[in-house]
Amino acid sequence: KQEVTQIPAALSVPEGENLVLNCSFTDSAIYNLQWFRQDPGKGLTSLLLIQSSQREQTSGRLNASLDKSSGRSTLYIAASQPGDSATYLCAVFGSSNTGKLIFGQGTTLQVKP
Amino acid sequence: EAGVTQFPSHSVIEKGQTVTLRCDPISGHDNLYWYRRVMGKEIKFLLHFVKESKQDESGMPNNRFLAERTGGTYSTLKVQPAELEDSGVYFCASSRHWAGHTDTQYFGPGTRLTVL
Numbered sequence: 001k002q003e004v005t006q007i008p009a010a011l012s013v014p015e016g017e018n019l020v021l022n023c024s025f026t027d028s029a030i031y032n033l034q035w036f037r038q039d040p041g042k043g044l045t046s047l048l049l050i051q052s053s054q055r056e057q058t059s060g061r062l063n064a065s066l067d068k069s070s071g072r073s074t075l076y077i078a079a080s081q082p083g084d085s086a087t088y089l090c091a092v093f094g095s096s097n098t099g100k101l102i103f104g105q106g107t108t109l110q111v112k113p
Numbered sequence: 114e115a116g117v118t119q120f121p122s123h124s125v126i127e128k129g130q131t132v133t134l135r136c137d138p139i140s141g142h143d144n145l146y147w148y149r150r151v152m153g154k155e156i157k158f159l160l161h162f163v164k165e166s167k168q169d170e171s172g173m174p175n176n177r178f179l180a181e182r183t184g185g186t187y188s189t190l191k192v193q194p195a196e197l198e199d200s201g202v203y204f205c206a207s208s209r210h211w212a213g214h215t216d217t218q219y220f221g222p223g224t225r226l227t228v229l
Contacts, residue, residue: 099146100161
């Protein structure tokens with residue numbers, strides 16, 4: 001059974017710092033992996049989707065990597081800003097036959113001015 | 114392009130009552146998904162529609178939950194009768210192509226359901 005873990009559960013950093021959020025999964029036989037952010041009381045905003053054949057995906061100040069063999073993905077945020085404060089969620093697609101996403105519990109990030 | 118919309122945003126009902134949640138996916142999206150988050154837990158999958166057909170309903174908790182997607186457009190999720198443990202936030206998501214099950218999913222703002 002696929003399980004997704006995100007550590008740490010919460011993180012507080014000063015503005016301007018580069019940071020890495022971690023996501024691990026127990027079964028390396030995943031398809032794609034998607035990173036989201038969620039602001040309090042809001043829905044999920046898709047940040048990046050990494051296909052299973054990719055190692056990296058970049059969007060602006062965000063860079064996501066995927067290492068299937070070790071069961072890990074990281075989300076790198078460069079030059080963090082207070083507006084980056086949110087909960088970041090990672091989710092894996094466990095099968096090509098269904099769009100079922102399996103989520104981690106998320107990392108809540110606070111960027112202090 | 115309008116995003117995924119959900120109605121209502123909040124619902125408070127008493128145990129034993131019926132509630133119907135609605136989701137309108139992004140126009141033209143074949144795939145529609147329901148998820149929920151109960152207090153303190155991770156978001157969990159409920160089911161997946163491809164157009165009007167149920168592709169995967171493995172996450173539906175029990176037969177008190179009924180999802181429909183008539184005509185392959187909007188979807189409803191009915192809970193009847195509601196129990197206390199059904200409280201949580203129900204999210205809907207959609208993705209574009211019927212064959213692209215592992216494509217980017219776009220989420221709605223969620224419906225917060227409270228059962229008293």
